[in-house]
Amino acid sequence: METLWLVVLGTLTVGYFALAGFDYGTGLLLPFRRKDEALQRMTPFFLGNEVWLVAAIGVLFAAFPRLEGELLSGAHSVFTLVLAGLVLFMAAVQLRLWWWLAFTGALMVSVGWGLFLAHLLEAPWPVAFVMPALFAVHGWVFQNRRWTLFPLTALLCALPIPLAFSSIDVTGLMAHSDTLGLLAWVAIPIIPLVVLLQWSIVAISSR
Amino acid sequence: MSAVDLARLQFALTTSFHFLFVLLTLGLVTLLVIMQTRFTVTGAPVHERMTRFWGRIYVINYALGIVTGIVMEFQFGLNWSGLATYAGDVFGAPLALETLIAFFLESTFLGLWIFGWGKLNRWVHLALLYLTALTAYASAFWIMAANGFLQHPVGYRVEGNVLRLDDFSALLSNPTFNSALMHVIFASITVGGVFLTGVSAYHFIKRTPEVDFFRRSLRMGVITTALATPSLIGAGFAQFPIIAKFQPDKSEAAPWIGAPLGFMILIGMTLTLVSWLTLPLLIKDAVVRLRFPLYLMVIGIPLPFLAAIFGWMFREIGRQPWLVYGLLRTEEAVSHVDASQILLSLIVFTSLFVLLACVDWALIARAVRRGPDVAPAPVSPLVVTL
Numbered sequence: 001m002e003t004l005w006l007v008v009l010g011t012l013t014v015g016y017f018a019l020a021g022f023d024y025g026t027g028l029l030l031p032f033r034r035k036d037e038a039l040q041r042m043t044p045f046f047l048g049n050e051v052w053l054v055a056a057i058g059v060l061f062a063a064f065p066r067l068e069g070e071l072l073s074g075a076h077s078v079f080t081l082v083l084a085g086l087v088l089f090m091a092a093v094q095l096r097l098w099w100w101l102a103f104t105g106a107l108m109v110s111v112g113w114g115l116f117l118a119h120l121l122e123a124p125w126p127v128a129f130v131m132p133a134l135f136a137v138h139g140w141v142f143q144n145r146r147w148t149l150f151p152l153t154a155l156l157c158a159l160p161i162p163l164a165f166s167s168i169d170v171t172g173l174m175a176h177s178d179t180l181g182l183l184a185w186v187a188i189p190i191i192p193l194v195v196l197l198q199w200s201i202v203a204i205s206s207r
Numbered sequence: 208m209s210a211v212d213l214a215r216l217q218f219a220l221t222t223s224f225h226f227l228f229v230l231l232t233l234g235l236v237t238l239l240v241i242m243q244t245r246f247t248v249t250g251a252p253v254h255e256r257m258t259r260f261w262g263r264i265y266v267i268n269y270a271l272g273i274v275t276g277i278v279m280e281f282q283f284g285l286n287w288s289g290l291a292t293y294a295g296d297v298f299g300a301p302l303a304l305e306t307l308i309a310f311f312l313e314s315t316f317l318g319l320w321i322f323g324w325g326k327l328n329r330w331v332h333l334a335l336l337y338l339t340a341l342t343a344y345a346s347a348f349w350i351m352a353a354n355g356f357l358q359h360p361v362g363y364r365v366e367g368n369v370l371r372l373d374d375f376s377a378l379l380s381n382p383t384f385n386s387a388l389m390h391v392i393f394a395s396i397t398v399g400g401v402f403l404t405g406v407s408a409y410h411f412i413k414r415t416p417e418v419d420f421f422r423r424s425l426r427m428g429v430i431t432t433a434l435a436t437p438s439l440i441g442a443g444f445a446q447f448p449i450i451a452k453f454q455p456d457k458s459e460a461a462p463w464i465g466a467p468l469g470f471m472i473l474i475g476m477t478l479t480l481v482s483w484l485t486l487p488l489l490i491k492d493a494v495v496r497l498r499f500p501l502y503l504m505v506i507g508i509p510l511p512f513l514a515a516i517f518g519w520m521f522r523e524i525g526r527q528p529w530l531v532y533g534l535l536r537t538e539e540a541v542s543h544v545d546a547s548q549i550l551l552s553l554i555v556f557t558s559l560f561v562l563l564a565c566v567d568w569a570l571i572a573r574a575v576r577r578g579p580d581v582a583p584a585p586v587s588p589l590v591v592t593l
Contacts, residue, residue, distance in 0.1 A: 044322060050273060051314045057280050058306025065295020066369075069288020073542035076285055080552040083278050087559045090274045091566050094267070175296045179372045183303055190307050197315040205322040 001180050005063045008187050010162050012056035018158040019049035025139015027106025035099045044205040067173040075119050082112030110135045120164035210546040211538045214286040217553040223516050224560040225279045228272030234399025235265040236340045247333045260579040264571050271567045289540030294370045294531050297363045305349035313342035355384025359453045360531050386445040393439035398511045403428030406575050408504035411495050420579055429485050436479035457525035467517035474514035
C-alpha cells in the first residue's frame, strides 16, 4: 500500500512537471519569440498541467497528511513565490495583453520550484536556476517541434523534484490503511482516464 | 496581529474570492446544460448561439477560478499544517476525492468540450458538457462533505493523538453536510439565474438588436431564479434545527454574527419576491417595455454573491474557536511559521486576487459587451475555439 501511494504521488508530480515545461517554458522564451504564435501553440496545453498539480497536492494531503503540512509550511515563502507566479502567469496569458507579465509569472514559478528543489536537497540557492533552465530548454524543444528530443527534455523537467522527494523517509507520515484503501479505488482508474482524455484534447485541437 | 489571526484572515479572503468564481461556474454550467440540450435536440441556431455566448463567459470564469482554487488548496498545508497532522486521515479523504474525481476530471472534460467544439459529434459534445456539470456538482459534494466534518465531526476514531477514518459513510450522511450542500447548490443556480437576467437586461437597456436572443436569456434567468430561490430558502432554514442540535452556541461566536446572517436572509427573500413578481411581467415583454425593472436587474447581479459570502461568514465564524468542532482548536492547527511569512503571503495573495477578480470582471464585461456571435478577436486563448 505504501509503495502504491508513492507511485501515485510520483506519477502525478511527474505529470505536472512534464506538462509544465510547455507553458512555463514558452513563457520564459516569450522575449525571444513571436508572442502570438508561441502562445497559440501552447493553448491546448494551457491549464493542462495545473490539474496535475492540484491532484498531487490532494493526494499528498490525504495519503501523507503528516508530511504535507510540514513540507508546505516548511517552505512557506517559496510556495508564496510559486503560487504568485502561477496567478500572474495564468491571468496574463488569459488577458494576452502584457507578454512581459506572462514572462515574469513563468520566471517566478520556475525559480520557485528551483528554490524548492534546493530546499529539499539542502543545496545552495544557485541550484534554483536548474528548473528555469530545464523548463526553457523543454519549451524551446516544444516550440521548435524537435519531437525526437521531446521525451528527453520532458523527463529532465519531470524528474528532479520527485527524485529529491525520494530522500524523504515517509514511515509514520502516511495515513492509516483504512483511508489509503478507500482512496486507492478512485486514484488508480482516474489517472489513466485523465491521460487518455488530455491526449484526446491535443489530438482534437491539432485536427 | 498574531500568526493565527493573519492565517484566519487570509483563509477568509481566499475562500471568499474563490467562492465567487465557484458560484458563477456552477450556476452557468447548469444553464448551459439546458441551452445545449435544446440546441442538440432541436438544432435551432439560437440555442447554439446562446450556448456559445454564455459558454464563453463560463470558460473565462472557470479558467481564472482555477487559480484561486490552487491557492486555496495549498493554503491548508501552508498555514494550517496542524489540521492535516491531526485530522488528515479523515478530512483529507473527501478533499482528495474532490481533487481526483471532481476537479481533475471536470477540467479535462471541460477542455475536451472547449476544443471539441464543431469537431465532435454533437451528441458526444453534449455528453461532455453533462459530464463537466456532473463533476462540477461532485466537486461541491465532496467539499461540503469535508466542511460538514469540520462543523460536526463524525466517522472517526481517536488513535494516539490523531484521528483515523472509521466509517466513511457517516461522513456522507452527516446532517451538517446534506442540507448545506443543497443550500450551496441552489445558491449557485440562483447566481446563474440572476446573472443571466442582469446581463440580458443590460443588453435591453443598450437597445440590443438581438431581441430574440436576449428575450430568451432573460426569461430563462427570471424563471431559474423564481424556481431556485424557494428551495434555496428552504434548504437554508432546514439548517437551523441542525445547528441548534450540534452547534448550540453558534450565534454567540461573535457579538455581530447575526448581522451577516440577517443580510443573507434579507437578500434571499428579496430575490424570491422580485423574481416571482417579474414572472407575470414576462408576458408580452412587459418587463422590457417598462424599462425601469431592467436597471434593477443589472443592479441585482452582485446580490446573490454578497448573500453567499454572508452565509459563509456565519457558518465559518460561528464554528470558532474550533477548527474541527469540539476536537481541534483553531490556534492549535496553525503552522509553526513566522507571522511575517503569513503576512507576506496574505499581502501577495490578497492583492493578486483583487487583480484576478478585476481581470475576471473585465474579461466577462468585454465578452458581454461584444454580444453574441461577433468575436473578431478572442477574449482569452481558451475561448478562441468557442
